[in-house]
Amino acid sequence: MPELPEVETVANGVDARVRGERIAAAWFSDKPEPMKTNPAVMEQVLTGAVITRVHRVGKTVVMDLERRGTRGKEAKAKAGPTARAKSKTKAGPSASPQDDKSCGVSAQFLVHLGMTGRLLVNDGDVPRAKHTHAVLSLASGRELRFVDPRRFGRLSVQEGYEGPGREPLTIGPEEFAALFRGRRTPMKSALLNQKLLHGVGNIYADEALFRAGVRPRRQAARVTRAELERLRTGLVKVLRLAIALGGSSVSDYVDADGVRGFFQVEHRVYQRTGEACRECGEPIRRVVIAGRSSHYCGRCQT
DNA sequence: AGGTTGACCTGGACGC
DNA sequence: TGCGTCCAGGTCAACC
Numbered sequence: 001m002p003e004l005p006e007v008e009t010v011a012n013g014v015d016a017r018v019r020g021e022r023i024a025a026a027w028f029s030d031k032p033e034p035m036k037t038n039p040a041v042m043e044q045v046l047t048g049a050v051i052t053r054v055h056r057v058g059k060t061v062v063m064d065l066e067r068r069g070t071r072g073k074e075a076k077a078k079a080g081p082t083a084r085a086k087s088k089t090k091a092g093p094s095a096s097p098q099d100d101k102s103c104g105v106s107a108q109f110l111v112h113l114g115m116t117g118r119l120l121v122n123d124g125d126v127p128r129a130k131h132t133h134a135v136l137s138l139a140s141g142r143e144l145r146f147v148d149p150r151r152f153g154r155l156s157v158q159e160g161y162e163g164p165g166r167e168p169l170t171i172g173p174e175e176f177a178a179l180f181r182g183r184r185t186p187m188k189s190a191l192l193n194q195k196l197l198h199g200v201g202n203i204y205a206d207e208a209l210f211r212a213g214v215r216p217r218r219q220a221a222r223v224t225r226a227e228l229e230r231l232r233t234g235l236v237k238v239l240r241l242a243i244a245l246g247g248s249s250v251s252d253y254v255d256a257d258g259v260r261g262f263f264q265v266e267h268r269v270y271q272r273t274g275e276a277c278r279e280c281g282e283p284i285r286r287v288v289i290a291g292r293s294s295h296y297c298g299r300c301q302t
Numbered sequence: 303a304g305g306t307t308g309a310c311c312t313g314g315a316c317g318c
Numbered sequence: 319t320g321c322g323t324c325c326a327g328g329t330c331a332a333c334c
Contacts, residue, residue: 003327024316112328112329114328149312150310152311153312174311189305202328290306
């Protein structure tokens with residue numbers, strides 16, 4: 001369920017609560033679906049590690065970890081004045097980000113929330129919810145818990161994760177237009193393709209198409225350059241507004257505190273089938289494209 | 303190769 | 319109250 005704004009809200013909420021904490025223990029359920037990395041391996045990597053930062057890449061929550069021991073010492077030694085001086089010459093083979101932030105990132109814990117995944121920070125004595133699949137016990141006594149009834153979420157450990165596609169919030173007009181050149185698929189499907197743009201899902205695809213005045217079924221290759229630019233700016237606008245409002249919460253979504261977002265009151269077309277278009281009064285239509293329901297205004301979108 | 307479909311899961315809403 | 323049906327924000331393997 002969660003798309004870019006919801007994942008960003010969750011990542012920020014978790015970051016504020018667990019940054020700097022040490023993971024004392026890690027537990028995983030025996031359900032195999034969520035575990036992309038072997039649970040024994042995840043437990044080994046996570047136990048004893050310090051969480052240095054939690055952020056979002058595409059629809060994935062990424063937890064940067066610093067592991068102590070010999071590797072930690074190495075990283076510390078490297079982070080002297082020489083490393084700082086070098087950092088001006090951006091690039092470097094592994095293209096690591098800002099100097100002091102990147103030092104000591106020895107692994108990343110990746111959480112994809114799927115449709116119904118939630119990340120909660122609780123005191124250790126709060127009873128665990130049904131469908132809890134992972135628990136990281138923190139040195140402070142609190143726990144970071146992953147709860148996911150439908151088990152479409154995925155947990156893994158890796159390094160240097162960059163996501164499958166481009167970031168919709170930062171991509172420029174030229175590169176954005178290039179993504180869709182020659183594509184015969186409906187524009188709606190192209191927007192949902194994570195290998196092109198990552199982070200956009202069904203809600204924000206529909207909302208951006210409405211703001212650009214483009215029908216979801218239009219072939220991507222036939223969307224004009226001007227429309228593509230309206231689509232890009234509409235997408236940025238709608239994603240930023242949704243982040244500011246804490247995301248949408250149609251049913252399952254909650255942030256790290258268990259609080260719902262408020263963007264759903266801003267929806268212009270998504271799940272408003274039959275209701276009047278806020279621009280022209282025409283009833284909003286619903287069609288199915290590539291198995292996903294799509295909502296649009298037949299008068300405002302062409 | 304690019305595009306489309308169904309399968310993966312549980313649970314909530316709705317109709318009878 | 320209970321049962322059946324439909325629907326759900328995501329991905330991925332398997333097909334055309």
